Amino acid sequence: MQVKGRIFIGGTGRSGTTILSKILGKHNNIYRFPCETRFIIDPDGIIDLVPALSDKWSPYIGSKAVCRFKKMMYNLGETEIMAVKLRRKVMSEVLNRSPKKYLHFPLGDIIGKKQYFKELNNFLDKLIDVEFKGLWVGTDSYLKNPKIFSTKKFAREEIINLSAEFINNLFTIPLKKQNKSFWVDHTPFNILHATFLNELFPDMKIIHIYRDIRDVISSYKTKNWGGNDAQDIILWQKQILQRWLEVKTNLSENSYYEIKLEELIDNPKKNLKDIFRFIGIPFDEKVLQIGLNKGHIGRWKKDLIKEEIDLVKKELFDIMKKYDYNW
Structure with missing residues (x-):
């Protein structure tokens, strides 16, 4: 479609x-997304990924941007059972801590987890040449088995087109279901x-x-x-x-x-x-x-x-x- x-x-x-x-x-x-999609314009989303892989690219900037984008998309894609959600909510309120990121934005459920992660991984494959165990001085503190992503450097128009294609592929899924x-x-x-x-x-x-x-x-x-x-x-x-x-x-x-x-x-x-x-x-x-x-x-x-x-x-x-x- x-x-x-x-x-x-x-x-x-x-x-x-x-x-x-x-x-x-x-x-x-018209298909309305039940929740705000967020990943296009929020920090660490597409809006940060595009410059990091084009005009602001360096090996570390590219690696960091892809790592953060991947984490964001996994937060949006993975959901927890209600009991775990409630427990986390209570604990965050009792301890005065912020809740899990994007707790009430179940984009993976809306798209369908299998197709969601398939499209995400296809997109990431186009951005990353290779990933390997490694770190640099700006790697997040105390990570277990830290990784570095060796990313491609794109012309801005090219990464814009790839990003738009990814969004279209993702958003077309619920559109097809509802015709x-x-x-x-x-x-x-x-x-x-x-x-x-x-x-x-x-x-x-x-x-x-x-x-x-x-x-x-x-x-x-x-x-x-x-x-x-x-x-x-x-x-x-x-x-x-x-x-x-x-x-x-x-x-x-x-x-x-x-x-x-x-x-x-x-x-x-x-x-x-x-x-x-x-x-x-x-x-x-x-x-x-x-x-x-x-x-x-x-x-x-x-x-x-x-x-x-x-x-x-x-x-x-x-x-x-x-x-x-x-x-």
Whole structure:
């Protein structure tokens, strides 16, 4: 089956990426990955592998990048039984330690472990000339039987094409199972790396979904990955949004689309028709089956204290004005 379309959804986090992906996934020709795929743009992923094997290549940089990428893909590919997951979760909370990497991102299960590791190993074989027991001064401390990967040095275009082929081969597997020809990934920071995604897939479409940043900050306060207080979160959000404003200047207008969550909730049919027109695929009434909740719109009014609201205004006033949010 030929992949006809690649759709990336992105945002600041807590801005509606998941719900929008669920809506698009209701379309009869779009496959939605149940979890964020992560391995393309996360540290140690494809985004780090490409420069390490091309313009930044050295024997050690190449070896380290392949080793880290392989570990990442194994973390995403191997899953644990529920009892082990629960035990690890409890222990991490009791001991105040981070959990196992990518614990809730079972990409191997989604693709199918046998095919997942077959495609991964085929890809790695194209990158590695030979691996052997050995170490250098920068080898991770106290490894048992350390290895060095002797990697090829590629022209950037060549490793980009190999990486895109690997992703396509991997993602085509669930598409074939469901007889669909478009896929959608909703890793939030896709927007920050949209130019890289465009380099991988020149025909890709990226959708930035955003919402009132004050509501985003309210939501972040319930999480443990965006800052310990409102000031941390505000500065985190400011950097993300400023970076996106830079990134999109390097994209063609037909490759990205921006949608306000509040407008999607107020008029889903109209806005979804616009989104599908942008993607280049007929509208499907089934996408309206996903309910959109207005309950969290304006939550900042009760969640943020005056000092926090003043800080948002100080740091993010210009960005909020650009996206048509008023005070």
